Amino acid sequence: MANRSNNGTNAIALRKLGINETYQLAMYLLDQYRGTVLSCRYEVPPRLAPAESRAQLEEAVKVAVVDTIMRHPMLQVGMINATSKVPSWIQLQSLDLTQHIKWLYLREHTNFEQTVQETFRVQLDDRFPDLSTKQPEWKITVIRQGEAPIMEVLLTWNHPQFDGAGAKVFHEDFLEMLNNAQNVAYERKGLDGDILTLPEARPLLPTPIESLKSLPLDIMYLAKVFWEEFRPPFLNRDVSQAAWCPIRSTPYKTQFRAFSIDNASLLAILALCRKNKTTITGLLNGLALIAFSLRLDSTAAPAFQSSTIMDHRRNLPPAPPDAPWVSSDRVVSNYVTQCLHQFDTDLIAQIRSKLPANSSEGVDLSADLESDLWAVSAQNRLEIMRKLEAGLRNDLVGVFKWVTDWQQTMSDMAKKTRQFTWLVTNVGVLDGKTSGNGQRWSIDRAQFGLSAEIPAAAIEFAPISVAGRGMCVSANWPDCAVDQIFGERIMADLERWLAQLASSRQS
Structure with missing residues (x-):
């Protein structure tokens, strides 16, 4: 089947969107979610830093982007029938790199860091052009100042195109391409100025997770899911849901905050995590539990639910022999699901009994609280590992196969009680190739952020690390649903406690 794109090229329909892609598209169309950004600070080789090398720098970046595009077909495709029940990816003949x-x-005299953060925040809430433009919905914004040997590269995308783990692969591969192109000619086949002509052969798109793996559902699990979905509201006695934060859709605006942890502190925290049989993801879930227990009283929130986003690339079969991305762990696509966590009233009451009455200025972790923190964090890590080991048995993606109208489903969800108080999505450690001699490209820091997900968790945490260079922890929340001061206090708690844990280990 061929369709005519608006730039005069024939576009061939490749496959319909997968479950994850369709779900994310529905949120975008309903304005329940907008953009995602992964920003990295690149160290520029000295030969390309001077003002007179500006043209060479721009050409090197463009060529590296082209090489990355050719490795990952999801960067090459557009979409058709986006507002229908069966949207599809389409093959494009060319991309306009501008x-x-x-x-x-x-x-x-412009404040570089302030500009980076302002650009980051703005792009989280930016919408891409009308989907009918038939261009892939991703872009990079490169921020430069004078002859400083750094540049910030913000990768912004619409989530149906790929997930956060795919964005990390993009940056790592882009870095590889920058270094590979240092000693070779810049000419690339198909590149004429800013127009990249794509190969005529149909690109091999990554297969959706539901078509790669079986998604078995036990009858008891399925019955529980359908009961929770369709039971009358008056029969909902689940006090762990986030009823304290009603879902509101407008006006749409993301509140975004972030803080950084240096490498010495991160290493100290990682050592504590290993000692207590958990991970950074598990620890952040534990710290969030204490923070929300501190900031909300037992009447508003007697118990909690949270969600951890999990990357299932490790559970995929080997990549096809002709796949340009070579291995399944290096694919730019959508392969995440979530692991649910529930914290009952007894646990929350136990934690609150160890918290001081006056907490407006923040509190330190006592020895008793630390004991609870590590127990909760270890349990969280255990739940995630069990979920990964189970593959995709009793996974929500399996339930999602029954959904026939995602826009209606997501619209209905926004009318219900919010389920999750918080969410953690950790894309892990980015390899910034920082061990070079300063003559090669490298990545010094990274920051990951999501726009507000209206029907999802009240506050979403998104950590990312660069190997040997520390970690950035960000958070977002919908401005229309979560009080700004409340969100900032939650983030201040996490920052204070992570610093306290690092200090205790280093002292």
Whole structure:
């Protein structure tokens, strides 16, 4: 089947969107979610830093982007029938790189870091052009200032195109391409100025997770899911749901905050995690539990539910022999599901009994609280590992196969009680190739952020680390549903306690 795209090229329908892709598209169409950003600070080789090398720098970036595009077909495709019940990915004949690479040059007296953060926040809430434009919905924004040996590269995308783990692969592969291109000619087949002509052969798109793996559902699990979905509201006595934070859709605005942890502190925290049989993801879930127990009283929130986003690339079969991305763990696509966690009233009451009455200025972790923290964090890690080991048995993606109208489903969800108080999505450790001699490209820091997900968790935490360079922890929440001061206090608690844990280990 061939369709005519608006730029005059024939576009061939490749496959319909998978479950994860369709679910994310429905949220986007309903304005329940907008953009996702993974920003990395690149160290520029000295030969490309001077002002007179600006043209060579821009060309090197463009060529590296082209090489990355050719490795990952999901960067090459557009969408058709986006508002229908069966949207599809389509093959494009060409890409206009001016739509995907933007340069922002700052004056000498402009605050570089402030501009990066402002750009990051704005792009979280930006909407991509009308889906009918038939261009892939991703872009990079490169921020440069003078002859400083750094540049910030913000990768912003619409989530149906790929997930956060795919964005990490993008940056790592882009870095590889920058270094590979240092000693070779910049010419690339199919690249004419800013127009990239794509190969005529149909690109091999990554297969959706539901078509790669079986999604078995036990009858008791399925019955429980359907009961929770369709029971009358007056029969819902689940006090762990986030009834304290009603779902509101408008006006749409993301509140975003972030803080960084240096590498020495991160290593100290990782050592504590290993000692207590957990991970950074487990620890952040534990710290969030204490923070929300501190900031909400027992009447508003007697118990909690949270969600951890999990990357299932490890559970995929080997990549096809002709796949340009080579291995399943290096695929740019959508392969995440979630692991649910529930914290009962007895546990929350136990934690609250160890918290001081006056907490407006924040509190330190006592020895008793630390004991509970590590117990909860270890349990959280155990739940995630069991979920990964089970593959995709009794996974929500399996239930999602029964959904026939995602826009209606997500619209209905926004009318219900919010389920999760918080969510953690950790894309892990990015390899920034920082052990070089300063003559090669490397990545010094990274920051990951999501726009507000209206029907999802009240606050979402998104940590990311660069190997040998520390970690950034960000959080987002919908401005129309979560009080700004409340969200900032939650983030201040996490920052304070992570610093306390690092200090206790280092002292």
